[in-house]
Amino acid sequence: MTASPDLQTVVAEIADEMARRPDRGEVATYIPELARVDPARFGIAVVAADGTVAMGGDADVAFSIQSVSKVFTLTLALGKIGDRLWRRVGREPSGSPFNSIVQLEREQGVPRNPFINAGAIAVTDAILSGHQPREALGEILRFMRYLADDEQIVIDEAVAASEKGAGFRNVALANYMKSFGVIENPVDYVLGVYFHHCAIAMSCRQLAMAGRFLTHAGRNPSTGHLVVTAERARRINAVMLTCGHYDGSGEFAYRVGLPGKSGVGGGILAVAPGRASIAVWSPGLDASGNSHLGRIALETLAKRMGWSIFGA
Numbered sequence: 001m002t003a004s005p006d007l008q009t010v011v012a013e014i015a016d017e018m019a020r021r022p023d024r025g026e027v028a029t030y031i032p033e034l035a036r037v038d039p040a041r042f043g044i045a046v047v048a049a050d051g052t053v054a055m056g057g058d059a060d061v062a063f064s065i066q067s068v069s070k071v072f073t074l075t076l077a078l079g080k081i082g083d084r085l086w087r088r089v090g091r092e093p094s095g096s097p098f099n100s101i102v103q104l105e106r107e108q109g110v111p112r113n114p115f116i117n118a119g120a121i122a123v124t125d126a127i128l129s130g131h132q133p134r135e136a137l138g139e140i141l142r143f144m145r146y147l148a149d150d151e152q153i154v155i156d157e158a159v160a161a162s163e164k165g166a167g168f169r170n171v172a173l174a175n176y177m178k179s180f181g182v183i184e185n186p187v188d189y190v191l192g193v194y195f196h197h198c199a200i201a202m203s204c205r206q207l208a209m210a211g212r213f214l215t216h217a218g219r220n221p222s223t224g225h226l227v228v229t230a231e232r233a234r235r236i237n238a239v240m241l242t243c244g245h246y247d248g249s250g251e252f253a254y255r256v257g258l259p260g261k262s263g264v265g266g267g268i269l270a271v272a273p274g275r276a277s278i279a280v281w282s283p284g285l286d287a288s289g290n291s292h293l294g295r296i297a298l299e300t301l302a303k304r305m306g307w308s309i310f311g312a
């Protein structure tokens with residue numbers, strides 16, 4: 001029997017390899033504040049099932065989690081209204097870019113899945129459910145801090161303001177869904193919360209900690225409490241696998257073989273069920289808006305550790 005590779009060593013090797021690579025993708029520019037981030041950054045953090053944490057590169061530098069927040073808002077919304085959520089948002093891959101509007105016209109304003117922008121805006125509407133934006137946002141932030149076991153997590157107000165100033169597509173998506181009755185709350189309330197939860201700043205270490213419940217059948221290992229049932233954790237992982245990387249989801253499953261959710265800030269949260277919660281960050285993106293080196297780092301990690309859910 002061959003000994004399993006040492007996680008710390010593998011993570012250190014990956015951080016080193018990624019730091020040297022010249023191909024880094026393109027940093028997102030449509031949110032001006034994100035365009036200022038240094039493309040040379042790379043971070044990785046892996047929280048293993050036994051609680052050990054392996055980190056490399058800029059694992060403690062906070063970045064804009066953007067659409068990675070959509071895993072957590074989905075979890076919260078399911079906790080609030082349960083499976084009724086699936087009447088307002090589907091769970092099929094879209095095969096379209098993250099900010100696309102085309103399917104909404106044909107599908108009565110019901111977004112394909114909770115991870116494209118339209119779907120995440122509908123999920124945010126479900127979290128608001130008549131409350132004030134400040135309360136909903138407070139709830140999301142408290143949830144992140146609880147999951148990560150870290151009170152230092154904050155919202156980057158400059159990023160939120162920058163996105164609000166340039167968020168014309170999201171305004172269009174929200175209004176379009178509102179015209180079909182899919183959005184219940186005032187559009188500006190919903191978008192205010194959406195822009196702010198996308199602007200949460202976290203490090204790879206914090207993000208990997210926050211993702212632990214998805215690797216532990218719904219349980220927060222810090223408290224032993226169930227965040228969601230095992231069945232729900234499994235299902236959130238399934239939607240991450242099929243929809244977490246927009247029109248790059250098939251390629252991510254093919255190459256990495258793990259449920260994952262990306263964000264245009266360059267972060268990816270990936271789940272190796274029963275084994276580890278993993279966060280990577282490299283700000284340069286590929287053509288689908290997913291972290292270029294983040295995906296390569298995860299592909300390398302899954303391969304060296306034998307962690308693909310489809311077999312070693």
Ligand SMILES: NC(=O)CC[C@H](N)C(=O)O
Binds near residue numbers: 066098099195263265
């Ligand atoms: N893919 C993403 O991370 C997109 C999120 C971003 N806040 C937007 O709405 O455009």
